[in-house]
Amino acid sequence: MSRSSEPTRERIVQAANALFYSEGIRRVSVDEVAAKAGLTKRTLYYHFKSKDDLVAAYLAARDQPNLALFRKWFSETEGGVPGKVEAIFKNLARSARHPKWKGCGFLRTSAELANMPGHPAIRIGAAHKKKFEDWLRATFAEQGVKDPLKLARQILLLLDGSFAVVLLHRDASYMETAGEAARTLIETVLRKPRHRRG
Structure with missing residues (x-):
């Protein structure tokens, strides 16, 4: 082009x-x-x-900026990993209090296209969530977590669950509560004996 x-x-x-x-x-x-x-x-x-191509481009354009914002919130927060991850939830809660906030564009689009699993936008949304999961997994692996993928998925579930509940109730405190749960979960895992790297 x-x-x-x-x-x-x-x-x-x-x-x-x-x-x-x-x-x-x-x-x-x-x-x-x-x-x-x-x-x-x-x-x-x-x-x-087609409109389908346009929808896919819309989501693709949101991918890197969203991931970069999560990393920015994480890196700018002082302290350890538990607090840094909680900061992502806190910042999202702040965003959710804005009148124009409509939730996660990736999740909302996947809900609208639930009967079209092969749609290119569904693949882009799934890839976006996987990138976030992979970043968390790598972050937790650096901390010596025994099963970093499991922990990353647990945090992702808390995040996406909070997106859904906040959108339903219009109460951003649910996202803050999810962030507190994420912090507690990570702290608990980090207190366990670390695995040895061979």
């Missing part, structure tokens, strides 16, 4: 991001995305062959 076409593509993805996250992918038409991007539908279809 030529450089001159990249800004147009980015405008479309930005418009899709704003609309899909706010309204949901099924409620938003391609015409609405094109209008918000200030383009014709024909121009949009020049860059994306």
